[in-house]
Amino acid sequence: MTARQKETLQKYGPFLALIAVCIGLAFLSPNFLSVSNSFDVMRQVSINAVIAFGMTLTILLGGIDLSVGSILAVSSVLAAMTMKGGHGAGLAAGIALLAGAAMGSLNGVVIAKGKVAPFIATLGTMTLLRGAALVLSNGSPISGFPSQLFAMLGGGYVARLIPVPVVLMLAMFAVFWFVLRRTVFGRHVYATGGNAEAAKLSGVNTDRVQILVYTVSGAMAALAGVVLTSRLDSAQPTAGAGYELDAITAVVLGGTSLAGGRGWIFGTLVGALLIGVLNNGLNLMGVSAFYQQVVKGSVILLAVLLDRGGKT
């Protein structure tokens, strides 16, 4: 096998693994491949995938965003409060997204201008913003929104078949794909993550790239928050706890390097789907929740070890 073939195999490895798992599950559980079950899996995956798209950018920079779960909660609470204040779904979603972007840019500024390690900076805002969500909501869930439109975001279907969250996920995937592959900003993300000093010496405004990336990550977390709030018809100040780890798992399963500079958004989509398919399949097969964790953890380790194995 030539080096190039090996590289290609490695790049599509997660995708092949996804196909293999799907085929396996199709045999083990006849219901798995049905249209309705397929869209169910994708809907369950959509919230994690949207967060993971934003996370991919931060990891491409060699950073990380641990605060996404808390940003999700704050955005969710703000959207709920807006609607309880008698405003419509559009304004609620808009405020949530803007707030998410603002919280993300706070991360970015602390990291780029304050020169704080992303892990520490976002660990700080993770706690801070979780507290903010609890303060804003007074610690209790905000439930029951009259807007039909808002309910569509999480629970609606396009063409009576495709869940709206799945459409949102695929639309975001297309946007991220395009931005990373075709735009100056995308190129600057790879360059900054690959070698920040060389990028800076080439005139790339690396501070701006970092701030923008964390802003996008915050906005994606907020989008996930809006979808979740709609789906549950309720905003929980404790929502999203632990979501950062699911997102990081999806990114890493997709082959994006934690060292930065290398990775792609397709991998992240595949990574998120792989987690979702495993969850779904194990449920269909009636595997106990305890064993499910054992299986999922093993798959993650195996995937990462295989990925490592190809590198020198």
Added chain:
Amino acid sequence: MKVTMQGISKSFGPVRVLDGIDFSVAGGEIHALVGENGAGKSTLMKILSGAHSADSGSIRIDGEAVSIRSTREAEALGIAIIHQELNMIPQLSVMDNLFLGREPNRWGVIERGRLHGASASWLSKVGAGQIDVSRTAQTLSIGLQQLVEIAKALSLNARVLIMDEPTASLTDREIGTLFAIMTDLKSRGVGIVYVSHRMEEIFKICDRVSVLRDGHFVGERLVAETGFDELVRMMVGRELKERFPKREVSLGSVRLKVEDLTDQGHIAGIHFEVRAGEVLGVAGLIGAGRSRILNTLFGVNPKTAGEVLLDGKPQSIASPADAIAAGLGFVTEDRKSQGLVLGLSLRENITLVHLKKYAHAGVIDRKAEDAAVKELMDELQIRARDAELEVKALSGGNQQKVVFAKWLAEPPKVLLLDEPTRGVDVGGKAEIYHTINRLAAAGTAIVMVSSELPEVLAMSDRILVMREGRQTGIFDAKSTNQEQILTAATAGLRAS
């Protein structure tokens, strides 16, 4: 104890850095190893101390062949090296550093008393008994840290001590202390290899001197029987001129004017002009502030005083982005850490600087990008299977051409070059010289820092010489010579 190296050769990739070197050092002598930057001194000493292994050749100790495969093996044989950049862990105490990896212990528990006592006694042997061994290493001056390193070497039973540019960052008083200790060690039968650029020190303290040039052994002399002029001649040699392509010089108006350029303590009062079509060489020893000038001009470090004018207009450059917008380009010294994003393709590296040229509203036009990349690859004769290859797969010469290509998509008004041919083979060098000449002919003003004197002399129109952060002169390349430049760079012991 006598250590003899014979016929030592070593290549890094395609570049042969040592070619059949003979070198020896005996107990009770100080043997100087001199040569220009890149002559191979450090590599030779890294082989002797086990950090590198030779491709061929032998090392004997008292006539017996030995193989040295690691620093540990060298230490076991009684050979220790004190590096130019000291190897201490700054947050650990002096005694912890002294006995790192061989702490006196019982069942894994460190015996503080023994550690303390042993450290203090070794330090007093190098005249540094006044150091409190529980201080952290970072609180010591460089000079004292060096003494701790020497004490460590002695505690390892070193019979041969290699010192690589030990005085580079010492004050005069510290140098005096160091020399006294070296003389003392010598009288106790320790052999010392002394690697240095500083001529006056060699005459002051050394017994023998060996000269390397371009990886070759030039000769060995007793210090008492040679002189400054002979050593310089041996170091620089008589170089052939054909290695450097000829260029028709036609100077235009002043493109870059620098007045009183000063930063926070590395360089001060730098002033020069470069005309369109002119190459200004910058010579000097490592650490003399040559690269600092380029970094300051390019907005990497802030300047604290001085004026920079481009085409007569004052510039305020606070970042590389500002510098690029003003029309500057910068081929940095270390292409792997500063010049290239190794994990990206040739294409992505080449267009990184002027990417916006190939984009509309932030969206890259791949056709335009591919066409520009192809053109630049042809122009610079970059040899690679295709433009999508990661740059880390390329040879040093081709990598360096990629770094040049980055800046040529939009020919700069002023191009700053820092060691533009380091680690590049002879053929690649000639192609890079052609590129430099072509750029100059097209009206770019070029400032080139290089440690290779023949390169500076052949490629430049004028040469600015730096010493310890100050410029000691600007020489016309046609009427100067290597001796004059080297003298200006090394304290001007004697004018030639």
